[in-house]
Amino acid sequence: TPAQQAEVLARAQAGAYDLMYVAPERLADPRFTAFAASASIPFVAVDEAHCVSQWGQDFRPSYLAIGEFIAALPVRPVVAALTATATERVRADIVRLLDLRDPALTVTGFDRPNLRFAVERCEPKRKDARLDAFIDERRAESGIVYCSKRACVEEVCAHLRERGIAATRYHAGLSPEERERNQRAFVADDAPVMVATNAFGMGIDKSNVSYVVHYNMPGSVEAYYQEAGRAGRDGAPAECLLLWCDGDIATGRFFIEQESANEALTPEESEVVRAGRRRMLEAMVGYCYTTDCLRRYLLRYFGEDGEGGEGLALGGPARGGAGAAAAAAGGSVAGDSPALAAPDPRCCSNCAGEMEAVDVTAEARAVMRCVHELRGRFGKTMVVDVLRGADTQAIRSRSLNRAASYGSCDAKRPLLMEVVELLAAGGYLTITEGTYPVVCAGGRYREAARDDFSLSMKRTASKAKRG
Structure with a gap:
C-alpha cells in the first residue's frame, strides 16, 4: 500500500537497510525519485541487465530509465550491470545505455x-511419449520441463501425474500462494519434476537438477541457454533435451507480433524490437536445424569460438569462421576452417551420431532462385507450390505457372518447407512476421550463389548407425 511504501522509504532514509531491491518501474515514482535525491546511494547494481537492450531477449522499456535515474543522482554511485546471457552486441548496448564509464568487463x-x-x-502427438521415455530413464532424478504456454503446462503436468510421477507446476496464472508452495515442493524433492513456463527459475537455488526438457522451442538462444543452464549446477553430468516441431516456429513468430505492441515505444522503436526478436528466433531455429556440434553453436552465438578450453567443447564436427548464423543451417562458406578431430558423443546428440546430414544444396539453390523470381511477395507455401508445379487456383490466378521456376523441383513438400526454414535460419532468406508472412532475400542472399555454397539438413539416424 502507499502507506507501507512510505514507511519503507522513511526507514531507508534513516539507514535501516543495507540493501534495497527496486523494480525498474519504481524509478518513475516521484516519491522514490525524491527519496533517491536526498539519500546516500553508494552502489547501484542492475540485474538482468540485458533487458536494457532492444537486441536482448527480454527487452523492457522501463530499463531504459535506469541510466537517466543514475545520472540524476546528486553523487554518481559505483554502477554494476550483471547478466547471465548477453551477446557482444547486447553487452555493448548495456555499456552505452547505462552510461558505464570505462567499465571493467568480466x-x-x-x-x-x-x-x-x-x-x-x-510432432505434437508424439511429444508425450518421448517425454515419458526420457523421464522413465530418470525416475530417481529431479528435472524441469519447460512449456511455452500455461495450458500446455497444465496438460503435461496432469499427464505425468497420471503416470505416477510426482510432478508439480508453475506459471503466472497460479496464485502466489500456490506458486510458492509448488516451488518449495520442487526444491525439497517432494515433487522432483517441475513443469513450468519461463516464469519459473529466477533465483531458484537447487543444485541437483539432472535434466531440463524443453517441450517447445523457446523464442531465443538466450532464453534457451538460461533455462537449460538450470541443470547440473552441482557439477554432475546433466541432460538438456529440446523437443520441437514446425508449430513452435509459427508460435514464436506469433509471439513476436503480439509482444512487440508496447505503448511505451514509438513505431520505429517497436520495429527495432521486432527485428531483434526475429533475428533471435531465427538463431533458435538454426540451433534446431544445425547438423554441427550443438555446444559449439551455442558458444559461438555468445561470442566464444568453442575451439579451446576445458570440457567437451573440443569434440564436435562444427566448422569455424562464419559464426553462429553460418553454422545455423549447416551451410559452408569460403574461409571455413577444416573439421576438427573425431566428435565426442558425450558432447551432444549431433556429435553422438544421432542424426545424419543430408545434402540439400540443389534444393536450396532452387528455393533461392524462386524467391528471387517472386520478388519476396509470397509466403513459404506459395514458394514451395511454385517449385513443385502445383496446379492451384492461387497459382493460375497470378500467372505463376508461367514462372521460370515453376515445376523446377520435384522434392517432397516437407523437405522444401524445411529448406526454406534452414535458409532463413542461416540468414540467406528472411521470413517476415505478421498475419501473412512472406519470404524474401536475407542479408546473406548473395552468398548462396557462390560455387562453394552448400547446405545440409539433419535426419534422425537409423538405430544401426546410432548404435
Missing part, C-alpha cells in the same frame, strides 16, 4: 562442460 565464459545437449524434431 565474462566468465558460457561453456558448461557437464551439460549434454540434444535436439529432436517431434
Whole structure:
C-alpha cells in the first residue's frame, strides 16, 4: 500500500537497510525519485541487465530509465550491470545505455562442460511419449520441463501425474500462494519434476537438477541457454533435451507480433524490437536445424569460438569462421576452417551420431532462385507450390505457372518447407512476421550463389548407425 511504501522509504532514509531491491518501474515514482535525491546511494547494481537492450531477449522499456535515474543522482554511485546471457552486441548496448564509464568487463565464459545437449524434431502427438521415455530413464532424478504456454503446462503436468510421477507446476496464472508452495515442493524433492513456463527459475537455488526438457522451442538462444543452464549446477553430468516441431516456429513468430505492441515505444522503436526478436528466433531455429556440434553453436552465438578450453567443447564436427548464423543451417562458406578431430558423443546428440546430414544444396539453390523470381511477395507455401508445379487456383490466378521456376523441383513438400526454414535460419532468406508472412532475400542472399555454397539438413539416424 502507499502507506507501507512510505514507511519503507522513511526507514531507508534513516539507514535501516543495507540493501534495497527496486523494480525498474519504481524509478518513475516521484516519491522514490525524491527519496533517491536526498539519500546516500553508494552502489547501484542492475540485474538482468540485458533487458536494457532492444537486441536482448527480454527487452523492457522501463530499463531504459535506469541510466537517466543514475545520472540524476546528486553523487554518481559505483554502477554494476550483471547478466547471465548477453551477446557482444547486447553487452555493448548495456555499456552505452547505462552510461558505464570505462567499465571493467568480466565474462566468465558460457561453456558448461557437464551439460549434454540434444535436439529432436517431434510432432505434437508424439511429444508425450518421448517425454515419458526420457523421464522413465530418470525416475530417481529431479528435472524441469519447460512449456511455452500455461495450458500446455497444465496438460503435461496432469499427464505425468497420471503416470505416477510426482510432478508439480508453475506459471503466472497460479496464485502466489500456490506458486510458492509448488516451488518449495520442487526444491525439497517432494515433487522432483517441475513443469513450468519461463516464469519459473529466477533465483531458484537447487543444485541437483539432472535434466531440463524443453517441450517447445523457446523464442531465443538466450532464453534457451538460461533455462537449460538450470541443470547440473552441482557439477554432475546433466541432460538438456529440446523437443520441437514446425508449430513452435509459427508460435514464436506469433509471439513476436503480439509482444512487440508496447505503448511505451514509438513505431520505429517497436520495429527495432521486432527485428531483434526475429533475428533471435531465427538463431533458435538454426540451433534446431544445425547438423554441427550443438555446444559449439551455442558458444559461438555468445561470442566464444568453442575451439579451446576445458570440457567437451573440443569434440564436435562444427566448422569455424562464419559464426553462429553460418553454422545455423549447416551451410559452408569460403574461409571455413577444416573439421576438427573425431566428435565426442558425450558432447551432444549431433556429435553422438544421432542424426545424419543430408545434402540439400540443389534444393536450396532452387528455393533461392524462386524467391528471387517472386520478388519476396509470397509466403513459404506459395514458394514451395511454385517449385513443385502445383496446379492451384492461387497459382493460375497470378500467372505463376508461367514462372521460370515453376515445376523446377520435384522434392517432397516437407523437405522444401524445411529448406526454406534452414535458409532463413542461416540468414540467406528472411521470413517476415505478421498475419501473412512472406519470404524474401536475407542479408546473406548473395552468398548462396557462390560455387562453394552448400547446405545440409539433419535426419534422425537409423538405430544401426546410432548404435
